[in-house]
Amino acid sequence: MIKIAPSVLSADFSRLEEQIKLVEEGGADYIHLDVMDGHFVPNITFGAPVIKMLRKVTQIPFDVHLMIENPDRYIKDFVDAGADIITVHEEASIHLHRTIQYIKSFGVKAGVALNPSTSIENIKYVIDEVDMVLIMTVNPGFGGQYFIEQMKEKIIDLKRLIDSKNLNIDIQVDGGIKLDNIKEIASYGANIFVAGSAIFNSSDITNVTRMFKNL
Numbered sequence: 001m002i003k004i005a006p007s008v009l010s011a012d013f014s015r016l017e018e019q020i021k022l023v024e025e026g027g028a029d030y031i032h033l034d035v036m037d038g039h040f041v042p043n044i045t046f047g048a049p050v051i052k053m054l055r056k057v058t059q060i061p062f063d064v065h066l067m068i069e070n071p072d073r074y075i076k077d078f079v080d081a082g083a084d085i086i087t088v089h090e091e092a093s094i095h096l097h098r099t100i101q102y103i104k105s106f107g108v109k110a111g112v113a114l115n116p117s118t119s120i121e122n123i124k125y126v127i128d129e130v131d132m133v134l135i136m137t138v139n140p141g142f143g144g145q146y147f148i149e150q151m152k153e154k155i156i157d158l159k160r161l162i163d164s165k166n167l168n169i170d171i172q173v174d175g176g177i178k179l180d181n182i183k184e185i186a187s188y189g190a191n192i193f194v195a196g197s198a199i200f201n202s203s204d205i206t207n208v209t210r211m212f213k214n215l
């Protein structure tokens, strides 16, 4: 079963509640919230106060993708804001094992994200601890970029590692996900698909979300 996580990065920020309702109606499984700090990535989005407000308008689980340096400092804020999954970048976490334990200590699911150039090897010794691995299929920081083809091999390698350890971990892909590439990417083992521009730049957000779900 594939799951769809619309990323509000491409939504109309002046109408976030309304836009979330549209993907909710289309059957979205998660709301993907891209938090950017202008340091780890060259862009700034929003933080815990905005997520806390959005928590009041929907029951859909919040999948919070932290593209920030020193994530430990802010994890409790995102837990208090209502995050259900918190994903930190391997490249931004100096003590990744500790950070993962810290997230889980709040009863929240922990994910680890890998930039396109980061090897699966880097998470070999923490993978047993996480609920989800996020393979960035674009360089993080912006919506509307093209899927990086080499990431197909990376998804296959990750799936192989997960299966060899008999683990039950979600593989999320994020960046350049469209209606026409999702099936192929799912065949490599990914099961949670983040889609920003493909959903929110469309003229019928609910219907496109439904089409993603029905694939």
Ligand SMILES: O=C(CO)[C@@H](O)[C@H](O)COP(=O)(O)O
Pocket (backbone or CB within 6 Å): 007, 009, 010, 032, 034, 065, 067, 138, 139, 140, 141, 142, 143, 144, 145, 174, 175, 176, 177, 194, 195, 196, 197, 198
């Ligand atoms: O984390 C990010 C970007 O850094 C994403 O979640 C984007 O929001 C995906 O956007 P599209 O590539 O689907 O437009």
Ligand SMILES: [Co+2]
Pocket (backbone or CB within 6 Å): 007, 032, 033, 034, 065, 174, 194
């Ligand atoms: Co993201």
